[in-house]
Amino acid sequence: MKIFISWSGKLSNEFSTILGDWLNCILPNIPTFISSSSLSPGDRWSDKLAKELEQCNAGIICLTNENLMSPWINFEAGALSKHINNSMVIPLLINIKDSEISKSPLSQFQTLTIDKSGLKKLLIKLFDSLDLPNNKIDIIFDKWWDDLEVKLNSLNFPDKRKSDNEKYENLLLNYNDVNEGLKIRVNQIEKILSNLTEQNNESIDSNLSDHHQLNILSGLWESPITKSSYYGFFIDDKFHMPYLYEDNENFLAHFYNIKITKKRIYGEFKWLNSHYIDGYFFLDIISNDILKGGWVYSNDTIVLKNSPNREKTELILNKVNTVEVPSWITSYKKQLKQI
Template sequence: MKVFLSWSGQRSKEVAETLYNWLPQVIQAIEPWMSSDIEKGNRWGKDVAENLEESKIGIICLTRENLNENWILFEAGALSKTKDAHVCTFLLDISPTDVKPPLSQFQHTKFEKKDIRKLIHTINESLKKTNERSIPEKRLNEIFDTFWPKLNEKLVKIVKKVPEKSKKIRTDREILEELLEIQRFLLRMEEREKVEEIEKKLDKMNQELIREIRENLYQLGEMIKDIEARLLMGTL
């Protein structure tokens, strides 16, 4: 199962990288995905769009400095439109009350052992629903407790880092390319929604057709019974 890790900013990226390496140690059946480039504007492309569409779990890595970043908001919105996807935020050094709409609509995972354990169980439940290789609950708790100290140590170091204050100024060309890629992705999402709507309509038409055929067959059967009865009675 693919897990999409969304980030923006250096500390957020380090959180995503930490989860990228740690999650498969706890649940081997999951496949984390994140872009490794530093600048969001430079890393958007076909790979990001495809992985957004394929992911069943989305984890949005939030820090104090990226709560209102456009890319975080966009990727969160794209993940929420993915069919049957579970999207949550991972709060490094902030509380749920710091998160404003639209990000506040998602389930929050705080940097606390019990919350991260809950996230792991949520991912494991998603594996069960898709008939993938999940882990028995007791065994999962044992694995989590084994690997928790390593995750905690790395995240504590990230929390202590001073947030970056300056951002690289992007060129007009970079911004234009970014907007074009967003537009292409939205068009693909729109086309997919149209296809799903057509499939639903066809399914409804097929059900109505089957029901009509059954009714006609029933009426035909009744007519045959009536004819047979008349033949036996000699009235035909």
């Protein structure tokens, strides 16, 4: 039995340490695994993570407004949901409101706050998941709460600025009723993607494997924002564009269903080692060496369809002048056969 704690960012890290110490006092016989910090030098990240997940009964996501879109957080949440019941994947809202995660894949999980009421509910859920008697939870919680409260008050909460989520909050609420339960699936992809190109008033070449059209994406590209590498190439007349997020081979993903007009390239993305992280991207062709656009997670449906400016997470790709094929393409080809 074990409790998995996921974090990303300074505030989330500080909170995860405080929470882990607190849980170790209350549940001394139940170890906690704090992601990243619990990994020893030389550990194979994916192997260690898989081993820990097999032993976990509950997963706690330390969520802040700075890590809401963190691939690391979303990847670990997705991995947790595959190994344990969704009710025991618990995002804790540290300096963020529940309404602000409505665009995130994490919105499918039931959140808790880090006040006295929320953390008591967390303890009850943990006791239940670990099959521990809960008849003395009130006494146990009250005994350890004061110490935890002092440490929580010592956290350095940054001044909260208006986030992109807040900009769209009214828009999301306005469309919530009509869009409740809406899920993007394969049969909706064409409609959504075609909406993106209507504004360009450009026709799409129906032959998506046309070398002439897609050749602009061939070769190596780099993102100055995320320090990620992208590589476009053909396999048996089918175009592929895999990429390494933050140049980490554990975060291998690819663009697919790519369509192109004279001014815009767009399609879908998916992480190959997680069925949980996917969405849509678009890239405006600035020149043969520069592409600029953005991306959204797949459940950003309301923003995608109704925001005229379509402000998304920024994406910039710069062409790299080289003919060398990246070494990680071999790994991509192997994983591609398993899709």
